[in-house]
Amino acid sequence: MQSTKDEKQVMICHIDDLVEGVPKEVIVNGESIAVFKTNKGKVNALKNSCPHKEGPLSQGIVSGDHVFCPLHDWKISVETGVVEAPDEGCVKKFQTEVKNEAVYLVL
């Protein structure tokens, strides 16, 4: 188990540990978070739980800026956490930062 001391930012992994199109599940202080790398190298993080039936978004298909929940195919923006119509809702979003190829989560 890794631990870091930074109060505000937690280093979660190296940028190369993230694979485009394959989200990564990270558990920080017991909270499950899905981390996405887009094809433009941008990193986004959302709570790993679909507002519909709590499906793990880290297991969804990622297309561009959207992830599709593996349970019932809800479409959710990884940039904003907003659920696409006709479904409704919003997923908690976490700020991320990439410094020196290290990915940080802002808590």
Added chain:
Amino acid sequence: MEKERLVLIGNGMAGIRTIEEILKRDPNRFQITVFGKEPHPNYNRIALSSVLQGDSSVDDIILNDYEWYEKNGIELYTGDPVVKVDKRRKKIHSKNGIVCEYDHLIFATGSNPFMLPLPGADKEGVIAFRDIKDCETMIETSKHYKKAAVIGGGLLGLEAARGLLNLNMETEVIHIFDYLMERQLDAPASDMLRRDLEEQGMRFHMNKQTEMIKGHDRVEGLKFKDGSFLEADLVVMAVGIKPNIELASDTGLKTERAIVVNDFMETSAKDIYAVGECAEHNGIAYGLVAPLYEQGKVLADHICSKETEGYHGSLMYTKLKVSGVDLFSAGQFQDEEDTRAIRVHDEFEGIYKKVVVKDNKVVGSVLYGDTSDSPRLLDMMKKGQDISNMNKAVILPSEDENSSGESPVVSMADDEQICDCNGVCKGEIVEAINNDGLSTVADITKHTNAGRSCGGCKPLVSDLLSATLGDEAVSNQKEPMCGCTDLSHDEVSEAIKEKQLSFTREVMNVLGWESEEGCSKCRPAINYYLGLNKPEEYEDDHTSRFINERVHANIQNDGTYSVVPRMYGGVTDPDQLRKIADTADKYEVPMLKVTGGQRIDMLGVNKEDLPSIWKDLGMNSGYAYAKSIRTVKTCVGEDFCRFGTQDSIGMGIQIEKKFERLNTPHKVKMAVSACPRNCAESGIKDIGIVGVEGAWEMYVGGNGGVDLRGGDLFCKVETGEELLDTMSAFLQYYREDARYLERTSHWVERVGLDHIRSVVLDDDEKRKQLIENMERALRARPKDPWTEVSENEAKQKELYEKKQLEVVQ
């Protein structure tokens, strides 16, 4: 800046529609609070009759659920009417003691049913027909009592009566006049209506006036002025409504029959407005939905400080919502001295049409039995079109014998309204169909609001859908693959073959995808078609696969996975069972279950444990998660069974080993039984084999799932080798010809069994080619994925690792 406070009194259709219109114009300007007397969110009062008639449930008619209020930041108090308005301090008081300040106050208090002040009207079993509670009372009463009497032969009364008939009650309708619905129908139409309803089982007492309601605590009957008596266990009063203006007059607003408003829905007091049934504009209080919605729009414009021409009254028209009766009435339908009428009256067909004309303009109409011309007539009336040069066929297109019978929507102009309740024009719907790729009436309702209230326009919307997309498009379901493209599955797979495309991205690029990276519908499909076209060269794109296929296990509702090891033909041995038992113990697998395909399912496994479980099991993947060959289920067969004619187990294992791990458009389930008793259920499999004396029968297209379908006998062959060849050719043709995610049952229905036979059985050349293609595909299959992953650490890290971090404070 602080938001302006807007308070709405009345949580009904008119008030909430006004709020919707306001939110459309200026979503963040107001802090909105709504008070309603009924304990429900806004529902479709017009549809109450369909609840009573059993066509909808109460949930179905909710227009705005609680989530909608929450999402729009609207504070809602249900079951809590406003009891006092303090104009000077701009405050309202609710029954439950809530005090709320306002900058703008809207009265949308609607109407109350008019209860005749008859002696005995307070007895148990005497109700109105106005809200959900009345419906529930009628439904409940029908369980214990038989005889219902409806006082009032108008629109509302007849809808209630029809509902009571559906609830299996003997239904008597008492009407004070000679004709039913005399405010909407002339004598001939009214007579036809009465005859039709009598046929449905309603009994009428015309020209009768009720004197008193008899009974002890509960109603027992009605006594009429002429001295006659009618037994009844339930009395529904449906003689009319009266605007609910008690609060308004207590507040000191100017009222006549209803709250008097000007063209901007302003009442006599500053910052107080009224809409809907409780408002009276130019001497008229409307009780129909379309005018209420028109008023809502004007008020929304006005309150949001948008320019508006104001409200100038509405055209009144009615459709009766009673099953089996088609009726439309609008405007001035009675003959007067200065009017002339076009009449069509066919007593054999039960059709009556009357169009009333004054000064060369249509001013009113009654249609009975065939109301297809109603949108056109309404439009002519609204526009005040001059008809002096029109012939009958133009005014009543349904009477044109030479017409092709095409729907009236075809000849409608783009600005003609289809949904009068919600004011949706033809043009808006066509635009939504084209721009948003809509293909069902439900989608159109969701996008445009058309058909959301009374539902009367749904047939027209459906016609318009066909007219816009073409009949064939709608009936053949030439649906685009997904929202990213207009191309169908067939077109995409054809293009991949023809242009020899090799990558997902390339396909989207070359075929002009609208979204750069596709979606969860098109990507798995493209990945499949690419692999089908070049089985040896194409490298599978695992990011385009659904999670189950990406991690080779089945995701469950709680995010855990299930593991189903391969057991060929459903045959296992002590060694396998021991390994499964030991592994289940070691990883504390919550449940072991025998599946429908004769396998063992280990349920509730954590994703990060998958690779090590597979390693410990030392068994191959059963592919229970994939669009591929699943299982071959077998019966005991000739080895042990008294009736077995063939070695079903041996054949099943041989088939499963030959085709395992093969990608298919959708899952393929198979079975081999050794006699027609069919213990392996071969009749409901994608391919089901039945052994008979000296031969095998092959059934195809069976399905035991959502669309239950018995398999069709495809052929009968004598040898195992011939059977395997035929299965190869059939499966390969399915792989090449079916659309991704199309089960064999749907594919067989779509292309026809004879066609498949002509390719797979009759055409030697094609059959040979199919078998060859299958062999190529089988050679290019991946190795067992479980073994591969449990030996590949990089893959484990990419797909199965879950990173645990703890922040030290």
